[in-house]
Amino acid sequence: MDFEYSDITNQWMEKLSAFMDTHVYPIEKDYIQTVAQQTQRWQTPDMMQDLKQKAKDAGLWNLFLPKEYLPHGAGLTNLEYAPLCEMMGRIHWCAEIFNCSAPDTGNMEVLAKYGSDEQKASWLLPLLNGDIRSAFAMTEPDVASSDATNIQTQIRREGNQYVINGRKWYTSGAMNRDCNVLIVMGKTDSDAERHRQQSQIIVPMETQGVTVVRPMSAMGYFDEPVGHAEVVFDDVRVPAENILVGEGEGFAIAQGRLGPGRIHHCMRLIGCAQRALDLTLARVEKRTTFGQPLSKHQSVRESIASMYCKIEQARLLTLKAADQMDRYGNKVAKNIIAAIKIVAPKMACEVVDEAIQIHGAMGTSQDTCLSAAYAYARTVRLADGPDQVHMMQLARNLVAEAND
Known part of the structure; x- marks a missing residue:
């Protein structure tokens, strides 16, 4: 077993470390103060957008994506990415600079692995480019969501549409003004085998019936400007082609x-x-x-x-x-x-x-x-x-x- 980082990993670490020393650590307190003082609580500050552009220009973008998704990412393995992700973790808001923050990373991986060509064009590419942000709606307040089979949100097929009804909370990312899309997990068939009852579906934020009820704090922190939302889905209708893979695959x-x-x-x-x-x-x-x-x-x-x-x-x-x-x-x-x-x-x-x-x-x-x-x-x-x-x-x- 080799306990040393590879030459490739060391090169990426040096590049990322230099970027953070130059552009991130010096403005850490300024960023926090800017977020705290801005009138639009859930608006990503301009200084973050500037940092993202600098990261793109430096080739430090989508570092989490493995080689099968080239040219959109760095093409690193999990082992090569690990110390880079660790470096980003030293400042809790830092990963967004490099388009490597949750829940976007998970949603991009889902769309890349399971999305149709149309879904990738509509949602994956804008996420990869950093043009939009996203949220993942899974956890529910009324059930023990640690067991995903407990999910109660209903996804019902009606003709060429799906109708969604339910309540989610701690939907990370949904408070942010740049959040354009949700991936929602719910039940399409309560009578199916236990692990085939659930499906996942793409829901644009502006869809009628999607209501952000309130931001949820985590131990007193609201994580502005990203946030964690309680979201209600009241007869939300989306096209049938928004389902990911198919019913029962959630x-x-x-x-x-x-x-x-x-x-x-x-x-x-x-x-x-x-x-x-x-x-x-x-x-x-x-x-x-x-x-x-x-x-x-x-x-x-x-x-x-x-x-x-x-x-x-x-x-x-x-x-x-x-x-x-x-x-x-x-x-x-x-x-x-x-x-x-x-x-x-x-x-x-x-x-x-x-x-x-x-x-x-x-x-x-x-x-x-x-x-x-x-x-x-x-x-x-x-x-x-x-x-x-x-x-x-x-x-x-x-x-x-x-x-x-």
Whole structure:
């Protein structure tokens, strides 16, 4: 096993690192202040659009797309993309600059893999170009959506149209003014076999009957200007050709979507945790308590050592998962994907929590990224399946394989 990044990966890392040092880190606080002060809460600031154009010009665009989607992406493997995604994760809003942010990445992968030629022309190409943004409507307030077969939103065929009725929440991206399209998961046949009841369908945001009820906060953060929405679908009618693949394929599409989505979250969370550690290492040399720098206190040293170990363990596990996905495919790598989805968010929560503790009151304030980082990490312990579901499925698979 080779523990060194390839020459190709190192070249991309140097290029991305230089871009962030030049264009992103210097304006990090300005961006946050701009978002907080602008009158249009859900409008993407002009400075983000400027950064996107710079990223395009630098060839740092759609880095997540593998070689089968060239020339639209960088053509990287999961293993090659991992450290780049981690680098973007050091600033929670940074991935959008490179058109690599959720939920757009997942939606682009779905449209690229499952979309018809017409669907790709209408929605995939504008997403790849960064002309529009999108949202994925799956989670519902009235059912345990960690089990996708519980979804109750109805998708009913009427002639050459589908009629959609239901309520979704935590529909990430739906608050943003540039969000033009939703991919909605619902039931087309309640009498079918359990995993064939669901379908996914494309719904333009401006369709009559689509109502954004309110933004949803995640631990007090509304994630402006992207946001997470509660959305009601009231007799929403779309053309029958908007269905993805066909009726009954929704659960399979969701599983295909969530594999890459889960590992991308883990990659970004490692970057998030690494940033917390980096800030802590600087803090402990600047802050003095009881007559000496924080770095001289044994308890602080132990915390730093523990933070480092946890990050390295999660990073190695994530890289192994990426390699397994590249070599054998997502289905074969399902166990290790489940493992990283259990490990990485919890690791990030623990590391960021330690960073907040060492920073003291400042760590809870708006003067650092730590409180927002903790909210993000804690939320991802639920996003794309809660810890308990992944542990249950992983253990079930391991027992079955051991006794096969």
